[in-house]
Amino acid sequence: MSTLSLETGKWAQNQVTPKRSSAQKKRANLRDVAKVAGVSVATVSRVLNEPSVVKKDTLEKVQKAIDELRFVPSAAARAINSGRTRFVGALIPTLDNAIFARFLAALERKLSDDGLSLIVATTESDLEVEAAKAKGLVNIGAEGLIVTGVSHSEEFLDLIERTMIPTIITSYYDESNVLPTIGYDNEAAAQLALQHLIDLGHRRIAVVHGPLHNNDRTLARLSGLRSLRWDGELKSFETEISLRGGAEAAGQIMGNRENPDAILCLSDVVALGVLFGLQSKNVRVPEDVSLMGLDDLPSSAVAVPALTTVHLPVSRMGERVASALARWISSQKIPKPEKLEAKLIKRSSTAQNSEPVGKSDC
Structure with a gap:
């Protein structure tokens, strides 16, 4: 900032560092909220993770403290306190295809209704890449996985068996598969x-x-x-x-x-x-x-x-997969295979063949 010196009558450049208020010095945490609300840290955690089990007056006190401190919950902290990350991973071949975009849009929307977030990873139809990315999602705390098709590497299947992570196969219906399939024939x-x-x-x-x-x-x-x-x-x-x-x-x-x-x-x-x-x-x-x-x-x-x-029915498939996976995660109830019906859509790019049957040359 430029200021005028009264001694020299010349302009000088001064570096002015704005002072931070005490409220800006650090991000508020659970202990800060608990102290202001006059409750325990465990109670604040319950308000954030299971508000339905907290008394109304306690809920209001904690919410008031949250508002005053402008407290924003840390996902990592909530995972430590609740034991849940509340996100699932979807492994798809590519994002460069409108059919996967429609599926993911419906999947993310329905997962959000159930309080879950979505992380998407692409595999380029490489089974080794799929296994590696699945392992990465599991390592950062994914509560469930969504995969495309029934062909997977031994490494991937071993990961699912060892971790017992809820995993649903999409875009394919196979009632005999060891993993539940929700898709079409x-x-x-x-x-x-x-x-x-x-x-x-x-x-x-x-x-x-x-x-x-x-x-x-x-x-x-x-x-x-x-x-x-x-x-x-x-x-x-x-x-x-x-x-x-x-x-x-x-x-x-x-x-x-x-x-x-x-x-x-x-x-x-x-x-x-x-x-x-x-x-x-x-x-x-x-x-x-x-x-x-x-x-x-x-x-x-x-x-x-x-x-x-x-x-x-890719949008419906996304919704059905999201609901089934959310139930599996919350209740440990493995979903049954589900077949979604395909439907013929007649438009103007096809017409009756006018060529006599049996004619061999065009």
């Missing part, structure tokens, strides 16, 4: 999509899917397609799960001598990329080729043409 969801194309008279169908490595959901969907008995032909194309991956797959598919009469993508993200790729080649959807996805992302409904797809 991936085989049935894929068959629902394929059956729709078969019913429209399509017989040469290209299937576009993401990487198979460590992705049991995609493997299950492909298994479902191959087990459905019909008289047509399926050709599979693997690509990255992105708009670019879908566009590149469209180039591969339409570059073949014999073009398909329908394209089935095992995710909406890829399907939208395929749509863009087809449009860049002046291939009309659905006049020249029917196109459908699997997920039912919000963007699919506003695409041109709107994308026929299979709705996966």
